Amino acid sequence: MAFTRPKLATGVRLHRDKVREQDVLLFPEGALVLNETALEVLDLVDGERTLDDIAAVLSERYEGANVKDDVAELLDGIGERGLVVEADG
């Protein structure tokens, strides 16, 4: 089930871990290390942009490559852990 308009769940936020030089998603009692792709996608997840918007931004960045399925899959994976949810409305 792909998201329409994803947003980070309450209490979930992006954080730059300067000590380990990596980006992480922080949430209650946990942290998820993000690779570059995941970071790029999550940076665009704001509860305003739709999945299509996010895919379009990234596609432009990568010379028109079709990335929608990859973005959907990535967000689904993070969504399964309750960290990304559907924005209201």
Added chain:
Amino acid sequence: MAEWPEGAPHPLLLIAELTYRCPLHCPYCSNPTDIGASKYTDELPAEDWQRVFREAADLGVLQLALTGGEPMARKEIVDLTRTATEAGLYSTLVTSALPFPKRRVEALHEAGLDHVQISFQHADPGLADEIGGTIAFDRKVKAAALARELDFPLTVNCVLHRRNIDAVDSIIDMAVELGARRLELANTQYHGWATVNRDALMPTRAQLERGEEAVKAARERLGASLEILWVLPDYYEELPKPCMGGWAQDAALVQPNGDVLPCQAAASIPDIAIDNVRDKSLREIWLESEMFNAFRGTDWMQEPCRSCPLGRQHDDHGGCRCQALALTGDAAATDPVCQFSPHHDTIVAARREADDPEPAEPAPFVYRDLIPQ
């Protein structure tokens, strides 16, 4: 700053025990039994805590637990939280929710508090208050509602033992009703006051099995809407867990007076110097203190860990040092929970006792109290 020593771990978690004052009297409380001692009532000033939070962030700490006792009993809690936010730490308030005044909680929200965890003792109000030794249940329910109203992610925590483990089903229902996103069902770990109350707290094997079944069923029923953590008590396992992710690997705990430990019970280990953040930086303590280095890595291990038949040295780090001390008299021994420990029979005996179908009389609780010493 000096270079980070090759291979030294970076901590992920800082447990800040801001005070041992607490309006509750839980008989399973993991705080030391001498919480009333003057060394603990001489609480670390707020400025020192703020410095420690900044130092923790510089060491690589990501998660901060503001706990106690009751952290809300520190009047500077809002300022402390703000400093944590500014340092980039993910902050959790671990609270009994007594007190949980609206103004203050709103201020905490504004100061950037990330997450609220409220403890419950049972799903039945009367029994809950009896276990906690205070009239608290209704206020906790109201506090949970307030936390949700302010859009905090909410964790409900319930420490399980003989007198509430049969209520796992209703505790799960309660967590759902309260709007919790996480439920921690933590079987009692036998440290601090829990050691004193072990006979009254230890569940039977049948109780544990029923509890585990209830958790499994609920997970299937509720899916991702409620994350349920279920931590088996060591006493019913054949292999130990890595205590705190391994001694001095992931976590540091600062006591109300500024003493720094690798885990809650480490102060029970005799003859190891304990450093205090009033005298040294957290970095110096983390890297160089006798306490943190005592059981870091694997060099300190004895048999059977040294030549472990399962090669688990890096998985469980030989188990819990404090439990090894409590049950064998030697903090460097293999945790007796391990089936290979020559002292495993102490664990088996404790289980057998708990399994006694009809204990002559249920052991009474010794309630946690701040007896001045």
